[in-house]
Amino acid sequence: MDGRIEFLQPILHYGGHFIAPLLIAAALWRSEWRRYGAVMVAANLIDLDHLLADPIFDPERCSVGFHLLHGWEAGLAYLAMMLVPRWWVRALGAGAFWHLTVDYGDCVMQTLP
Numbered sequence: 001m002d003g004r005i006e007f008l009q010p011i012l013h014y015g016g017h018f019i020a021p022l023l024i025a026a027a028l029w030r031s032e033w034r035r036y037g038a039v040m041v042a043a044n045l046i047d048l049d050h051l052l053a054d055p056i057f058d059p060e061r062c063s064v065g066f067h068l069l070h071g072w073e074a075g076l077a078y079l080a081m082m083l084v085p086r087w088w089v090r091a092l093g094a095g096a097f098w099h100l101t102v103d104y105g106d107c108v109m110q111t112l113p
């Protein structure tokens, strides 16, 4: 991995998991951004599925497609949740799907020379 990317990756990762959801919530739900944003950040809890893996954390491993809540079936479920007429189910689905997007970005960066 290129030195610049190595420096940027954690910023993109944690910014993507904790700051971007608040910005997305602000863009989509305007005045309601606080509760939607809080639930979207809470959707990062899908990372608890890492506890089922051995080792729990491996920086060289791509989470997407490996962990139970990071598979394509889970991704489809998150998209379907966005259609449910309950605000918190929507926010949770949007947050979890966004989480997969950010994790996938990490996988792409890992493959860079």
Ligand SMILES: [Zn+2]
Pocket: 046, 047, 063, 070, 099, 103
């Ligand atoms: Zn993850």
